[in-house]
Amino acid sequence: MDSASRSVPLKRRTLAAFAAPCLPLTGVGLPMVIYLPPYYASTLGLDLAITGILFSAVRWIDLPLDIAFGHGIDRTSTRFGRFRPWMVAGGLIMLLGLYLCFFVEPGLSPLRAFLGLLVIYIGFSMAQVAHTSWGQALSTDYHERSRIFGWWQTANMIALLTLLAVPPLANWLGPQLGFAATPSLGIHAMGLVLALMLTPALLAVALGVPDRQSAGAASEHPHGWRDIWQALRQPNLRRLMLIDLLASLPPGFGGALLVFFFEAARGFSVNEARLLLLFYFAAGLIGAPLWGWVARRTSKHMAVAWAIGSYAVLHMGLVLAPNAGFWVAAAGMLLAGIPAVAPPFLVRAMLADVTDAETLATGRSNAGLYYAVLVGVQKLGYAIPVGLAYAVLDAVGFDAKLGAANTQSAIDGLVLLFLVPPVVSALGAAWLARGWTIDRAAQARIIAELHGR
16 A cells, blocks of 8 residues: 555545435435335335334345455455445445335335345345445545545435435425325435436546456465454454444434334424434534544543444434423434544544454455455344334234324333433443544554554
8 A cells, every 4th residue: 555645635526426325325224214114114004013124124134244344345356446446336236125115006015025125135235234334445544534434424414304304395395296195206306316416426436436356465375265254353353343322322222213202202203303314414414524523532442432432322312201282302312423434534534444454463454354344343233123113012912004093001102212222222222332442653653554564
C-alpha cells in the first residue's frame, strides 16, 4: 500500500461516489424490516409467526454466504480491482431480488416469499461486504477512516429518510394520478425507487472510487478456508462483533415493533407511526457529524460507548413516558435518533484498525472476511428481533390486524418487548466498547510498522 497516497485526505467527490451505493443498499436494511413483514402478514395474508420465521431464517441461511463472499474478495486480484467486481455483481442480483420481494400479489406462499428474500439478501450481502471492506482500503489514517464511514452513515440516513417517505408520498400522490391509495401502492413505489437508485449508484462507485488494493498482502498471501476459523477467534474481532451485535439489536427491535407499538400502545395511526421514523432518522443527519467530532476529540470507541449508553436512557424515557400526543413522541424519537447513528459507522472504522493489526501479525489482509463477518452480525441484529418478537407477540395473542383493539395483556407484552431487550443490549454494547484497546496511538504504531516492512 502506498502510504503517501493513503494518508492524504480523500476528495469530497470520491467520498460522495463511495457513499452513493448506500442509497439502494439501505433499502434492504431497516425499511424492509419496517414495511415488508407487516405488509406480508396483513395485506398479503401470510401468518404472523411464519412471516417472522421467514425474515429471520433467510438471514441465518445467508450468514455462510457472507463468509464465502469475504473469502472470495480477499483472494481477488483483477485488472478491474479487488472490490469493484463483487460490488457490481451484487448490485445486479439485487435488482432481481427487488422485483421478487416488492412486486408480489396477495396469496403469497411461504416458499415464494422465502425465495424472493433469499435472492435479494444474496445480492445485498455480496454488495455490502465489498462496499464496506472497500471503505477500509481507502485510507490508513485513524481519523480519516471515521470521516470515510461518516460519509457512509450520512448517506445511509439520507437514504432512510427518502425511502421511509416514499410509501406515504405514493399514497398521497397516487389518487391524484389515478392510482388507489393502498398499502401495495406504497410498497411498489419503494421497490421502484430502489431499482432506479441502484444503477447510477453502481456506476458512481465503479467509476469514481479508486480500487488499488488488488495486490500486496491480499494477493500474495490469501487466506485459505482453514484460516477462517482462526481469524474468527481473534479477540479484538470477537469483541467488536459482540459490540456490533448488541448495538444492532435495539434498532432491530425498534424496526420490527415500532409501528405496532405506536399504533396499539399509543393509539396513533399507521401513517403517524411511520412518520415518527422520519424524525428518528432526520436526527441522524445531526448525529453523524456530531459523533464524528466526538470521536476525533476523544476516540472512536469512547464515542461508541457514550452514544449507545445515552441511547439506552433516551429509549427508556420514550417508552415509559405517558402518552402526550404525536409531537411529544416526535421529540422523543428525535432525541433517540441522535446517538443511535454512531455505532454503525464508528464500529466499521474501528474494524479497519483491527484489519491493520492482523495484517501486521499475519502478513495477510483479511479485510473482506472481517467485513463479511460484520455484515453477518448486523443481519443477526435485525433477524433475531424479527424472529423472536413476532413469535412472542403471537404467543401472547397479539393480532397485527387489530391494533389498539388488542387485549391489554397482548399490548403489555408488546410494550415489554419494545423496552427491555433494546435497553439491556445497548448497555451491554456500551460496557464492551469502554474496554477497547486500539486507540489513535496504537493504530499509528501499527501503520508505522506495516510501512517499515
